[in-house]
Amino acid sequence: xxxxxxxxxxxxxxxxxxxxxxxxxxxxxxxxxxxxxxxxxxxxxxxxxxxxxxxxxxxxxxxxxxxxxxxxxxxxxxxxxxxxxxxxxxxxxxxxxxxxxxxxxxxxxxxxxxxxxxxxxxxxxxxxxxxxxxxxxxxxxxxxxxxxxxxxxxxxxxxxxxxxxxxxxxxxxxxxxxxxxxxxxxxxxxxxxxxxxxxxxxxxxxxxxxxxxxxxxxxxxxxxxxxxxx
Amino acid sequence: xxxxxxxxxxxxxxxxxxxxxxxxxxxxxxxxxxxxxxxxxxxxxxxxxxxxxxxxxxxxxxxxxxxxxxxxxxxxxxxxxxxxxxxxxxxxxxxxxxxxxxxxxxxxxxxxxxxxxxxxxxxxxxxxxxxxxxxxxxxxxxxxxxxxxxxxxxxxxxxxxxxxxxxxxxxxxxxxxxxxxxxxxxxxxxxxxxxxxxxxxxxxxxxxxxxxxxxxxxxxxxxxxxxxxxxxxxxxxxxxxxxxxxxxxxxxxxxxxxxxxxxxxxxxxxxxxxxxxxxxxxxxxxxxxxxxxxxxxxxxxxxxxxxxxxxxxxxxxxxxxxxxxxxxx
Numbered sequence: 001x002x003x004x005x006x007x008x009x010x011x012x013x014x015x016x017x018x019x020x021x022x023x024x025x026x027x028x029x030x031x032x033x034x035x036x037x038x039x040x041x042x043x044x045x046x047x048x049x050x051x052x053x054x055x056x057x058x059x060x061x062x063x064x065x066x067x068x069x070x071x072x073x074x075x076x077x078x079x080x081x082x083x084x085x086x087x088x089x090x091x092x093x094x095x096x097x098x099x100x101x102x103x104x105x106x107x108x109x110x111x112x113x114x115x116x117x118x119x120x121x122x123x124x125x126x127x128x129x130x131x132x133x134x135x136x137x138x139x140x141x142x143x144x145x146x147x148x149x150x151x152x153x154x155x156x157x158x159x160x161x162x163x164x165x166x167x168x169x170x171x172x173x174x175x176x177x178x179x180x181x182x183x184x185x186x187x188x189x190x191x192x193x194x195x196x197x198x199x200x201x202x203x204x205x206x207x208x209x210x211x212x213x214x215x216x217x218x219x220x221x222x223x224x225x226x227x228x229x230x
Numbered sequence: 231x232x233x234x235x236x237x238x239x240x241x242x243x244x245x246x247x248x249x250x251x252x253x254x255x256x257x258x259x260x261x262x263x264x265x266x267x268x269x270x271x272x273x274x275x276x277x278x279x280x281x282x283x284x285x286x287x288x289x290x291x292x293x294x295x296x297x298x299x300x301x302x303x304x305x306x307x308x309x310x311x312x313x314x315x316x317x318x319x320x321x322x323x324x325x326x327x328x329x330x331x332x333x334x335x336x337x338x339x340x341x342x343x344x345x346x347x348x349x350x351x352x353x354x355x356x357x358x359x360x361x362x363x364x365x366x367x368x369x370x371x372x373x374x375x376x377x378x379x380x381x382x383x384x385x386x387x388x389x390x391x392x393x394x395x396x397x398x399x400x401x402x403x404x405x406x407x408x409x410x411x412x413x414x415x416x417x418x419x420x421x422x423x424x425x426x427x428x429x430x431x432x433x434x435x436x437x438x439x440x441x442x443x444x445x446x447x448x449x450x451x452x453x454x455x456x457x458x459x460x461x462x463x464x465x466x467x468x469x470x471x472x473x474x475x476x477x478x479x480x481x482x483x484x485x486x487x488x489x490x491x492x493x494x495x496x497x498x499x500x501x502x503x504x505x506x507x508x509x510x511x512x513x514x515x516x517x518x519x520x521x522x523x524x525x526x527x528x529x530x531x532x533x534x535x536x537x538x539x540x541x542x543x544x545x546x547x548x549x550x551x552x553x554x555x556x557x558x559x
Contacts, residue, residue: 006430009482009510010538014430021475048251048478050502055478057251060513060542065535133476133502136254136363140476177363196353196365200253 288331
């Protein structure tokens with residue numbers, strides 16, 4: 001596997017594994033991250049996967065750039081092209097439209113489709129999680145159907161409720177916590193995705209599938225989630 | 231201890247919430263980590279204990295137990311029950327005493343360390359306040375008038391006399407009070423030369439832009455905060471726009487924004503970003519960067535990743551030397 005390694009100050013090496021957002025590059029990033037964790041290299045403190053790169057942070061008291069770079073090259077060399085890690089597929093229940101997704105009519109209008117058709121297209125595929133960022137647990141997803149591409153709202157909202165599922169330009173994603181934002185909101189998940197100390201149900205390298213639910217199911221799952229955190 | 235007056239921005243910070251960037255959690259923690267480590271050592275804490283970071287001006291605090299404190303970082307005329315007290319030194323504080331920190335006379339960020347550390351509940355292994363995610367510190371927010379902060383149990387084996395002696399050694403060897411950094415002098419102003427490793431996206435810039443960046447003088451703008459120091463100076467032009475595929479950011483990353491101006495990321499930085507990063511300032515020099523006030527100047531100097539590792543080790547050694555002064559006769 002080809003790898004280009006660049007220094008990040010005194011504490012990091014950025015392994016660049018491609019130049020475009022693609023399933024193949026995403027799978028390489030996930031494979032290298034797994035290999036780094038399995039290798040238990042002394043002094044490596046954490047890894048941050050992104051679309052086409054893996055940031056590997058080290059403690060400069062216990063490791064140095066040349067040593068970490070050599071390890072990364074060795075690990076990348078051992079990863080066969082076909083040996084990419086598939087990741088898990090995680091179901092995320094979403095109640096679409098109405099008070100849960102106020103912009104669903106606008107997205108449907110923009111696409112020239114019915115609201116039902118938008119829901120069918122949005123929930124009809126799996127989306128690879130390339131990275132988490134912007135907010136804790138916010139997934140950068142690939143693979144939105146082109147027909148659903150919708151420009152961001154002209155006036156961003158100052159408060160988007162936690163769990164909102166939206167479309168911003170060519171991307172779709174979930175707001176794990178209340179936040180300002182300009183995406184078009186099409187639904188909401190009852191899953192509690194911002195819970196420090198509890199593992200997220202997904203990580204970079206996994207895939208997400210949105211599963212339509214109704215308001216009653218939303219309330220049932222939301223109640224269970226609240227109990228799980230009590 | 232009780233917060234009688236918090237100052238413009240005071241919050242609980244430690245060495246940061248590391249290890250969770252892959253999930254999108256910002257690091258947070260003290261912006262001037264050397265000052266926090268020094269203050270903690272002087273009052274008998276591990277370097278990593280939580281303290282109060284104060285910005286631009288200090289807090290007024292009343293203590294509800296006998297303890298030892300140390301003030302580090304920004305300079306100020308702090309008064310304990312009306313009597314001026316020295317900075318970078320341990321101070322005994324009787325229960326009921328009031329510390330008034332006042333306006334900072336030089337530097338931007340001061341640290342009030344207390345023996346035993348500020349004992350709020352850790353979240354994901356850190357007591358640092360993350361104001362954006364509203365976690366850590368006290369209710370995930372900046373301190374307010376009337377807040378009460380619990381103080382932890384002191385670590386055993388602390389001898390105040392040895393810490394006081396160490397503070398005297400620091401007065402004789404003032405360079406030990408800060409990480410060793412490079413400076414230039416311009417019209418009476420001390421300008422920190424922030425050492426930075428070019429990359430990871432230095433190749434997004436033509437060589438004359440790299441020369442501009444590493445030779446220009448940059449002023450800190452007023453919209454700087456704990457997320458980043460926004461700078462204004464000679465524009466750094468990129469080859470094909472400064473947008474990149476988002477990738478991981480560290481404290482010290484220098485992004486070049488669309489208008490060609492650098493932003494030096496500090497403790498509250500986002501975990502990933504989509505602007506090209508021309509260089510990364512090394513950790514020891516972030517202490518100097520964290521003390522820059524709006525209007526003050528800084529410049530960047532290129533070093534290699536190998537030099538960067540060596541300089542980080544020297545800074546750690548300096549703190550170890552101070553710790554040994556305090557730990558042993």
